[in-house]
Structures are given as structure tokens and as C-alpha cells.
Amino acid sequence: xxxxxxxxxxxxxxxxxxxxxxxxxxxxxxxxxxxxxxxxxxxxxxxxxxxxxxxxxxxxxxxxxxxxxxxxxxxxxxxxxxxxxxxxxxxxxxxxxxxxxxxxxxxxxxxxxxxxxxxxxxxxxxxxxxxxxxxxxxxxxxxxxxxxxxxxxxxxxxxxxxxxxxxxxxxxxxxxxxxxxxxxxxxxxxxxxxxxxxxxxxxxxxxxxxxxxxxxxxxxxxxxxxxxxxxxxxxxxxxxxxxxxxxxxxxxxxxxxxxxxxxxxxxxxxxxxxxxxxxxxxxxxxxxxxxxxxxxxxxxxxxxxxxxxxxxxxxxxxxxxxxxxxxxxxxxxxxxxxxxxxxxxxxxxxxxxxxxxxxxxxxxxxxxxxxxxxxxxxxxxxxxxxxxxxxxxxxxxxxxxxxxxxxxxxxxxxxxxxxxxxxxxxxxxxxxxxxxxxxxxxxxxxxxxx
Amino acid sequence: xxxxxxxxxxxxxxxxxxxxxxxxxxxxxxxxxxxxxxxxxxxxxxxxxxxxxxxxxxxxxxxxxxxxxxxxxxxxxxxxxxxxxxxxxxxxxxxxxxxxxxxxxxxxxxxxxxxxxxxxxxxxxxxxxxxxxxxxxxxxxxxxxxxxxxxxxxxxxxxxxxxxxxxxxxxxxxxxxxxxxxxxxxxxxxxxxxxxxxxxxxxxxxxxxxxxxxxxxxxxxxxxxxxxxxxxxxxxxxxxxxxxxxxxxxxxxxxxxxxxxxxxxxxxxxxxxxxxxxxxxxxxxxxxxxxxxxxxxxxxxxxxxxxxxxxxxxxxxxxxxxxxxxxxxxxxxxxxxxxxxxxxxxxxxxxxxxxxxxxxxxxxxxxxxxxxxxxxxxxxxxxxxxxxxxxxxxxxxxxxxxxxxxxxxxxxxxxxxxxxxxxxxxxxxxxxxxxxxxxxxxxxxxxxxx
Numbered sequence: 001x002x003x004x005x006x007x008x009x010x011x012x013x014x015x016x017x018x019x020x021x022x023x024x025x026x027x028x029x030x031x032x033x034x035x036x037x038x039x040x041x042x043x044x045x046x047x048x049x050x051x052x053x054x055x056x057x058x059x060x061x062x063x064x065x066x067x068x069x070x071x072x073x074x075x076x077x078x079x080x081x082x083x084x085x086x087x088x089x090x091x092x093x094x095x096x097x098x099x100x101x102x103x104x105x106x107x108x109x110x111x112x113x114x115x116x117x118x119x120x121x122x123x124x125x126x127x128x129x130x131x132x133x134x135x136x137x138x139x140x141x142x143x144x145x146x147x148x149x150x151x152x153x154x155x156x157x158x159x160x161x162x163x164x165x166x167x168x169x170x171x172x173x174x175x176x177x178x179x180x181x182x183x184x185x186x187x188x189x190x191x192x193x194x195x196x197x198x199x200x201x202x203x204x205x206x207x208x209x210x211x212x213x214x215x216x217x218x219x220x221x222x223x224x225x226x227x228x229x230x231x232x233x234x235x236x237x238x239x240x241x242x243x244x245x246x247x248x249x250x251x252x253x254x255x256x257x258x259x260x261x262x263x264x265x266x267x268x269x270x271x272x273x274x275x276x277x278x279x280x281x282x283x284x285x286x287x288x289x290x291x292x293x294x295x296x297x298x299x300x301x302x303x304x305x306x307x308x309x310x311x312x313x314x315x316x317x318x319x320x321x322x323x324x325x326x327x328x329x330x331x332x333x334x335x336x337x338x339x340x341x342x343x344x345x346x347x348x349x350x351x352x353x354x355x356x357x358x359x360x361x362x363x364x365x366x367x368x369x370x371x372x373x374x375x376x377x378x379x380x381x382x383x384x385x386x387x388x389x390x391x392x393x394x395x396x397x398x399x400x401x402x403x404x405x406x407x408x409x410x411x412x413x414x415x416x417x418x419x420x421x422x423x424x425x426x427x428x429x430x431x432x433x434x435x436x437x438x439x440x441x442x443x444x445x446x447x448x449x450x
Numbered sequence: 451x452x453x454x455x456x457x458x459x460x461x462x463x464x465x466x467x468x469x470x471x472x473x474x475x476x477x478x479x480x481x482x483x484x485x486x487x488x489x490x491x492x493x494x495x496x497x498x499x500x501x502x503x504x505x506x507x508x509x510x511x512x513x514x515x516x517x518x519x520x521x522x523x524x525x526x527x528x529x530x531x532x533x534x535x536x537x538x539x540x541x542x543x544x545x546x547x548x549x550x551x552x553x554x555x556x557x558x559x560x561x562x563x564x565x566x567x568x569x570x571x572x573x574x575x576x577x578x579x580x581x582x583x584x585x586x587x588x589x590x591x592x593x594x595x596x597x598x599x600x601x602x603x604x605x606x607x608x609x610x611x612x613x614x615x616x617x618x619x620x621x622x623x624x625x626x627x628x629x630x631x632x633x634x635x636x637x638x639x640x641x642x643x644x645x646x647x648x649x650x651x652x653x654x655x656x657x658x659x660x661x662x663x664x665x666x667x668x669x670x671x672x673x674x675x676x677x678x679x680x681x682x683x684x685x686x687x688x689x690x691x692x693x694x695x696x697x698x699x700x701x702x703x704x705x706x707x708x709x710x711x712x713x714x715x716x717x718x719x720x721x722x723x724x725x726x727x728x729x730x731x732x733x734x735x736x737x738x739x740x741x742x743x744x745x746x747x748x749x750x751x752x753x754x755x756x757x758x759x760x761x762x763x764x765x766x767x768x769x770x771x772x773x774x775x776x777x778x779x780x781x782x783x784x785x786x787x788x789x790x791x792x793x794x795x796x797x798x799x800x801x802x803x804x805x806x807x808x809x810x811x812x813x814x815x816x817x818x819x820x821x822x823x824x825x826x827x828x829x830x831x832x833x834x835x836x837x838x839x840x841x842x843x844x845x846x847x848x849x850x851x852x853x854x855x856x857x858x859x860x861x862x863x864x865x866x867x868x869x870x871x872x873x874x875x876x877x878x879x880x881x882x883x884x885x886x887x888x889x890x891x892x893x894x895x896x897x898x899x900x
């Protein structure tokens with residue numbers, strides 16, 4: 001059994017739980033969604049559900065968790081209740097690899113309110129981050145127009161967990177692999193990598209370093225050519241291979257500094273003239289979707305992009321406004337719609353919802369957010385994951401998720417996939433939800449604040 | 451014993467290790483540093499060393515790690531070597547809470563090159579992230595000018611590990627606590643938090659929700675007043691307290707939406723008029739150092755800031771260019787200076803270095819980066835952490851680290867602490883290093899590429 005992460009929660013979830021413990025652990029429904037897509041995003045690629053499922057399956061408080069909460073002043077009868085708590089509710093969710101737009105529920109949980117509320121911190125943490133990175137990967141892979149993209153970001157991810165999860169999310173978003181060995185082991189993702197500059201520097205000359213390397217690894221390898229002077233490095237790589245093997249075979253060269261646009265063109269010319277036509281040019285350092293688009297527009301001769309910091313931090317949009325909000329709760333034995341109506345953009349839509357996606361001629365044209373029990377046009381995208389605390393969903397293999405993301409992105413028209421100022425994909429809200437909202441606003445402002 | 455994270459590494463570290471295993475596991479020195487400070491940063495607050503020490507103490511490859519590497523094609527004699535590898539080297543580092551500037555070594559490792567090289571991915575991952583967040587926290591705390599700042603960011607941190615580590619780094623940077631319960635348990639950081647909007651919504655009216663809460667928690671609590679209409683929420687909070695207790699006592703109210711500037715002023719007026727003069731105003735949502743500075747310049751009446759997403763992602767600078775570079779390696783039994791001289795900013799300074807910080811009248815005035823054996827003016831900031839694989843450093847308590855950061859920041863003149871366009875703190879490089887660099891460039895370009 002994995003360790004429970006129940007205590008990875010904001011304190012207010014626990015203080016609210018104790019208050020609900022006294023006033024009534026009524027049934028409630030919460031929904032996870034983003035209010036707006038981050039800047040320059042026309043879509044999001046959902047990711048993180050597998051970890052959420054594992055979290056729910058292992059959800060419990062350990063003895064030392066409860067001791068800590070007792071130190072913090074929580075009451076004994078409440079802690080006794082917590083010692084037995086497990087997730088007993090229902091969960092519906094958008095599978096990993098599906099597309100998400102603004103105001104669409106990604107996960108919907110119905111459970112006794114103490115359980116449902118407790119999930120908030122972990123669930124946002126996990127889905128927010130993994131969705132950001134799967135999305136960033138999809139953007140970068142899109143900009144690379146068929147060339148390969150590898151996750152090189154472990155060192156700049158926000159911690160160890162982030163490095164591993166970013167490798168998985170990047171793979172979902174279309175990367176061909178990762179440099180991270182632990183992620184490769186854990187998820188079966190292809191791992192990539194050869195040498196650093198320090199390897200070359202540790203030898204008396206660059207060519208000696210290359211020869212030592214080729215003796216160990218053969219020519220199905222990638223030589224790093226920019227430790228001293230990139231184009232002389234390319235020639236040294238060619239000479240090292242020829243002198244050692246007499247053949248014109250080398251998997252690739254990698255450049256990690258300098259003006260990649262002109263250097264890649266020169267390197268291609270040098271390789272081709274020497275008969276190394278099948279040798280690929282790998283580039284890393286400072287890449288993101290904007291730089292890659294620009295390089296390719298200008299005719300850069302690059303076959304494989306190693307993308308690091310900007311991929312694993314989603315650096316142009318390192319956060320979303322993802323929230324987990326109450327949409328109904330029990331009153332006199334019935335689930336009644338709820339909403340938050342505070343000023344500005346933070347108002348929420350009431351009621352338990354489903355997302356209906358409408359396809360025409362193999363292309364997505366619009367989504368409708370409706371109530372669960374509405375019969376609307378399009379495919380209902382949320383599927384049941386947990387029923388009465390039991391996992392009723394087969395967690396797909398990582399390869400299936402990656403293929404799902406690829407196919408879904410193919411169905412999304414280009415105007416929503418532009419990496420700069422994409423069009424806003426149409427997400428409509430059903431008349432029944434709008435009516436419900438108007439009724440509630442009226443009732444809340446007159447009664448609730450009285 | 452904690453689990454080893456040796457496999458949290460980029461594949462190239464392992465491929466290089468196998469190559470060094472064959473060509474010679476010579477001694478080498480690597481240094482961790484940032485080339486440039488991120489945008490708007492005039493300093494960094496070092497953090498992450500404790501995790502690096504634990505990583506080194508537990509550094510080993512498990513049986514299943516080695517099996518995975520065998521599947522990936524690594525050779526049996528190399529894997530047998532890896533099965534016994536431990537960290538046996540020396541490490542010098544800047545203690546947590548110290549200030550760092552561009553091109554200054556934060557950590558220096560001297561060890562057999564296979565060991566020293568392996569640390570790269572984990573070390574950058576850990577120090578980069580925690581330093582970014584400690585720095586962001588220091589900026590935000592500085593902007594709050596004596597008012598309290600609490601880390602509310604767990605849900606938007608990049609994964610679980612990031613949430614916990616961000617809470618610790620934020621505390622080092624000057625936050626008074628965190629909302630994250632697990633971080634509170636693990637590190638003894640004060641935990642903060644009361645209620646969410648869902649709690650208020652789950653009751654028939656706001657005042658009923660407040661009363662139910664006060665019955666459980668008493669008046670030493672913070673009521674969230676913006677679920678429906680903020681200023682009516684403030685009045686409901688006052689009435690709920692008065693009706694239940696007959697007193698004018700409440701620890702605080704919290705606002706999480708709307709125009710905080712005008713709402714905080716109005717809320718203060720309402721509270722004071724009702725005799726709740728000691729009730730504090732907590733504000734959360736959308737805060738960072740820029741917003742806080744602006745609010746306070748305009749006279750906002752805010753006592754405590756809860757800062758989330760922007761703190762734990764360092765959203766205006768979610769990455770640094772931190773690297774770990776070879777600076778010397780063994781040749782004929784001697785450690786010889788090494789450097790990378792590739793085009794542009796990626797060149798490195800050769801030789802094993804120390805940072806000398808010069809203080810005048812209790813203020814830092816400049817740093818000098820010199821060789822370890824130079825006798826330069828100022829305090830040598832790197833201290834020895836490991837000697838022949840043994841931890842020879844007493845890891846300070848978190849409170850000590852936090853106090854260290856506070857005192858160091860106090861010594862740094864204001865012009866380097868501005869949150870926008872700070873002056874560049876003077877970091878000079880010793881003549882001996884510059885000479886060494888010139889000699890090496892000459893030698894490398896003539897010989898190495900031959």
C-alpha cells in the first residue's frame with residue numbers, strides 16, 4: 001500500500017472538517033475547473049487523474065498524522081472519526097489526454113462533505129501541474145511540426161516529484177521521451193541522453209574525448225560538439241568516427257549554445273559534404289514553442305529538440321486559476337444547487353455538470369456545459385471513475401493516454417492551437433444552468449445575507 | 451534510512467559514468483552557480499542544502515535500479531561497480547539563508563568524477579527550486595513592510611514535493627507560516643487557515659455559517675466574508691460574534707475577491723466603528739510583491755497577506771540558469787583547471803573557487819570570487835559540508851536558517867533589494883582566475899580542437 005497523502009492539505013480543510021463534524025456531514029458535490037485558460041492557451045490537455053485515483057485509494061490518516069492534529073488543538077472525538085475516514089463517494093472525470101476549456105468541470109466529486117472537501121488541495125495541486133505541463137508539451141510538439149521533442153527538464157523542475165511527473169505529462173503531450181532515468185523506470189518512458197561538456201573537458205582534446213566515447217558506445221550515439229567551437233566540433237566528430245571506424249555513420253551531434261539557426265545550417269552542410277547525411281542534428285538550450293517556431297520558419301536544420309526549463313515549468317504560464325468549488329449540497333435530504341456570487345470573475349455556476357462536446361466532420365466545433373441530467377447534443381466527456389468509494393474505471397496505459405491526446409488535438413481546428421493569441425474555443429452554458437444561477441442569485445442576495 | 455534518489459538523474463550522467471569507468475575515474479571538481487540573476491532579482495537567498503546533504507548520505511543504487519539500467523544496455527562490470535558506489539568526496543557550500551549573486555559558487559564538490567558528475571541533476575533540481583522560492587518569499591515579505599505573509603500556495607505548487615518544499619523555503623524567506631499541514635508536521639512550521647467559501651455556502655445563510663463556526667472555534671479565528679457581498683459579510687461577522695458572545699472580539703476577517711484596496715479600507719472603517727479595533731484584515735487571492743507594494747502605497751488596510759500561486763511558482767521568474775560545471779580535473783595525478791569556452795554567456799571560470807564578501811559599516815559592499823587558496827579581503831562564504839564522504843557540518847535548525855536570512859538581508863543595501871530593476875550587486879573576479887582563464891583559452895583553442 002502506498003503512503004497516504006491525506007495530510008497534504010491546507011489547514012482550513014481540517015478546521016472545516018471539524019466544524020462539519022459538529023454541524024452535520026451532509027452530502028455535497030464539488031467540481032474542479034479553470035475559470036480562464038492561461039495566456040496564449042487555446043486549450044488544455046488534461047493530466048493527473050491517475051495520481052488522483054491512487055490518492056483516493058490510499059486516503060486515510062496515519063497515527064502520527066492524528067497525533068500532529070491533536071497537538072494543533074483538534075478534538076479527540078473528531079480525530080477518532082478521522083482515524084476511520086476513507087473515500088466513500090462518487091467521482092466523474094475527464095480522462096487524461098482529453099482537451100479541456102474554460103469553465104468546464106475536469107473532475108466532479110459527490111461524497112459526504114468532509115471527504116469531498118478534504119480532496120481539494122491535493123487534487124488541484126496534481127491536476128493543475130500535470131495539465132499545465134501536458135499542455136506546454138503539446139504546444140512545443142506542435143511547433144516542432146513533426147520533428148522530435150525530448151524532455152530535458154528534470155534539473156529545472158520544481159523538485160524531484162515535479163521532475164518525474166513532468167516527464168510523464170510531457171510524454172502525454174507528445175514528447176518522444178525524457179532524460180530522466182527514474183521517470184523512465186517508473187513509467188516506461190523512453191530515456192534519452194549522451195554526454196555533457198564536462199566529459200569533453202575531462203580529456204586533453206575534444207577529438208580524444210569523442211574517440212573514447214565512441215569506443216564505449218559505438219556510433220549509435222550523439223556527440224556534443226559545442227564545448228569549444230561548434231563547427232570545429234562537428235569536424236572533430238566526423239574525423240573521430242572516420243579514424244576509428246572508417247565509416248560515415250553517427251546517430252547525431254548535439255549543439256547546446258550559440259546561434260542555433262546559422263550553426264545548424266552550417267553543421268548540416270559540413271555533415272552532408274562529409275557523407276554523414278543520416279546524422280541527425282540535436283539542439284538544446286533555451287528552447288520553447290516560440291523559439292522553435294521561429295527557428296523552423298527561418299529554415300533551421302534541426303531534427304530533434306531537447307527542451308528543458310520552459311517545458312517543465314511552463315514558464316510563460318506557470319499557473320492556472322484552477323479551483324474546486326461546491327456546486328450542490330444536501331438540505332432536508334436533497335442535493336440543492338449552490339454557488340459563490342462574489343464580485344467579478346469568481347462567481348461559480350451551480351449544479352452538478354457534464355461537458356458535451358459537439359463534433360462536425362471530424363472536427364470539434366463547440367462545447368456545451370449542461371447539468372448531468374440534461375440530454376444535450378454532443379458526447380458527454382466526463383466518465384465515472386469512482387462509485388461508492390470503489391474504482392470503477394480502468395486506468396489506461398500511458399501509451400493509450402498519449403495516443404488519445406494526439407487524436408483529440410487532431411480534431412481541434414488550427415485556430416485554437418495557435419501558440420500566440422489563439423481563438424477562444426466556444427464553450428456555452430445551458431439555459432437550465434443559467435436559469436438556476438439567476439434564481440440562486442436572487443435568493444442568496446435577499447435571504448443569505450440577512 | 452531514506453530511499454536513495456540516485457536514479458533521479460539524467461541518462462547522460464549514467465552514460466558518462468560508464469565511459470569514465472572505462473577511461474578512468476579521475477578526481478574532479480564541479481561547481482554549482484547561476485550565470486545571471488533572474489529578471490528583477492538583485493539577490494538570491496540560498497536554500498536546498500539540507501536536502502542535498504540527505505541525498506548524499508543516502509546515495510546508492512538499489513537492486514531494481516541496477517536491473518533497470520541493465521535493461522537499458524549498461525554493462526555488467528560497470529553495474530557491479532555502481533552497486534557499491536557511495537559518495538566519498540568533499541563538498542563546500544553556502545549555508546541555507548545566505549545571499550547569492552551571479553557567477554558565485556553555491557556548492558563545490560571534489561570527488562572521483564563518476565560520483566561528482568552523478569549529483570548534477572538532483573543538486574540543480576533541489577537548489578534551483580528552493581532558492582527561487584526562498585528568494586520570492588523574501589521579496590514578498592519585503593514588500594509587505596512588516597505585515598505578515600503566509601504561504602497559501604500548496605495547491606498551485608508543481609506537485610506534492612514542491613508544495614512541501616515551497617512551504618519550507620517560504621519560511622526561510624520570511625513568511626510566518628504555511629497553510630500546508632504536512633509541511634507543518636514535517637518541519638515544525640506554524641500552520642494557518644480557517645474556512646473556504648464552500649463552508650459558507652453549505653449553510654442556509656452566511657450569518658448561520660459564521661455562528662456555527664464560532665461555536666466550534668471561538669473568536670480566535672478568521673471569518674471569510676466575501677462569499678456573497680464583502681461588506682455585508684463584514685457586518686454579518688460582527689453581528690454573529692456579538693449575538694453569540696456579547697463581546698467585540700474576533701481575530702480576523704478574510705477577503706479573497708474584489709477590489710481589495712477599497713474593500714479593505716471600508717472593512718476597517720466598519721470594524722472600527724463597531725468596536726472591533728483589534729480584528730485583523732487578512733487578504734488573499736492574486737497577490738505578489740508588486741501588488742502588495744502597490745496596495746500599501748495606496749493605503750490599503752491589510753494586516754496579513756496570504757500569498758499562493760505566485761509565491762510557490764515564483765511566477766515572474768520560475769527558473770534560473772543554474773548549472774553545475776567542471777572547474778578542474780585530474781591529469782597526471784594533479785587537479786588541473788578546466789573551463790568551457792563556447793560562444794556567448796556559457797563560458798565558465800576555471801579553478802576551485804571561494805566567495806569573499808566584503809562588509810563595511812555593517813553593510814555588504816562587494817563580493818570577490820577568488821580561488822580557494824587565495825588570501826583575499828572579506829569573509830569566505832563557502833563552508834565545508836562533507837569531507838571524504840562524511841558530513842562534517844551541523845545542519846542548522848529551520849529557525850536559525852530563517853534568522854540568518856533575515857540578518858543577511860538586513861546587511862544588503864536597499865538598492866539591491868528593490869523589487870523592480872534593482873542595482874546589480876558588484877561581483878568581481880580575482881586576477882588569478884582571469885589569468886588562468888586567458889591561459890586556458892589560448893591553450894584550448896590551439897590544442898584541444900586539433
